[in-house]
Amino acid sequence: MKENEPIVAVVPAAGVGARMQADRPKQYLQIAGKTVLQHSVERLLENDRVQAAVVAVSDDDPYFDDIQWQSDKPVYRVSGGCERADSVLSGATYALTFLNAHWVLVHDAARPCLRSADLNLLIEKIVNNTAHVGGILAVPVRDTMKRTTGERVEHTVDREQLWHAQTPQLFPATALTKVLSEGLADGAIITDEASAFEWANQSHIVVEGHADNIKITHPEDLVLAKFYLDQKTQQEFI
Ligand SMILES: Nc1ccn([C@@H]2O[C@H](COP(=O)(O)OP(=O)(O)OP(=O)(O)O)[C@@H](O)[C@H]2O)c(=O)n1
Numbered sequence: 519m520k521e522n523e524p525i526v527a528v529v530p531a532a533g534v535g536a537r538m539q540a541d542r543p544k545q546y547l548q549i550a551g552k553t554v555l556q557h558s559v560e561r562l563l564e565n566d567r568v569q570a571a572v573v574a575v576s577d578d579d580p581y582f583d584d585i586q587w588q589s590d591k592p593v594y595r596v597s598g599g600c601e602r603a604d605s606v607l608s609g610a611t612y613a614l615t616f617l618n619a620h621w622v623l624v625h626d627a628a629r630p631c632l633r634s635a636d637l638n639l640l641i642e643k644i645v646n647n648t649a650h651v652g653g654i655l656a657v658p659v660r661d662t663m664k665r666t667t668g669e670r671v672e673h674t675v676d677r678e679q680l681w682h683a684q685t686p687q688l689f690p691a692t693a694l695t696k697v698l699s700e701g702l703a704d705g706a707i708i709t710d711e712a713s714a715f716e717w718a719n720q721s722h723i724v725v726e727g728h729a730d731n732i733k734i735t736h737p738e739d740l741v742l743a744k745f746y747l748d749q750k751t752q753q754e755f756i
């Protein structure tokens with residue numbers, strides 16, 4: 519990577535967290551005195567290559583403006599959208615248009631346990647890679663995988679070369695805004711940024727991270743995230 523190519527983090531945080539069944543959207547639940555969102559954003563801003571964060575939130579979000587960010591870097595608020603991809607496009611467009619971002623690092627607000635070392639690895643592998651447009655943190659599947667019809671098992675899915683996609687996902691700002699807007703307009707199913715580059719048939723890679731980079735989705739995930747973050751407050755992030 520050219521050392522001076524700006525990386526801007528885009529954090530989709532406009533979801534309602536329905537599966538979490540909490541009294542507020544899961545990104546605003548507290549862990550170790552901070553919201554889940556604050557953990558996620560501040561982890562990104564700790565990286566020297568990340569210059570700012572753009573957080574996509576609901577227009578009626580009553581929590582965001584009260585956050586006291588523990589970073590000297592700017593954190594911007596933009597309007598989220600109906601789906602995660604819409605929220606990401608909103609943030610990426612802002613980063614490209616107003617912040618002159620060369621790279622956009624997309625990371626779920628709901629993933630507060632990201633390791634600094636894994637973020638560094640992703641950035642190093644992607645921004646110096648000329649063979650692929652970008653890439654994502656991921657972990658290999660470790661269980662036997664089944665395809666079912668309802669509860670009936672149809673067959674075992676070959677888990678060779680099968681990965682759990684995570685975030686961050688790192689792509690050039692111009693390319694990301696282009697394939698997201700075109701893919702959404704074409705009705706493509708886009709559940710992560712890599713899906714949009716699949717739709718556009720543009721080559722990208724996985725970078726192996728760690729399974730503790732969990733996405734807080736169901737109630738039991740919050741207990742696990744608290745454990746991981748407690749462990750990490752006692753150890754240097756590796
Ligand atoms: N319209 C949306 C939907 C989701 N997200 C964000 O995308 C991330 C991952 O999505 P998910 O885990 O599905 O969060 P929710 O949509 O809030 O969860 P649920 O499906 O349980 O409602 C979350 O940080 C969420 O806030 C977003 O910015 N805009």
Ligand SMILES: C[C@](O)(CO)[C@H](O)COP(=O)(O)O
Pocket residue numbers: 602626682683684685709710711733
């Ligand atoms: C983007 C993502 O984190 C990759 O695993 C995941 O798809 C986001 O969660 P969602 O429930 O699909 O919105």
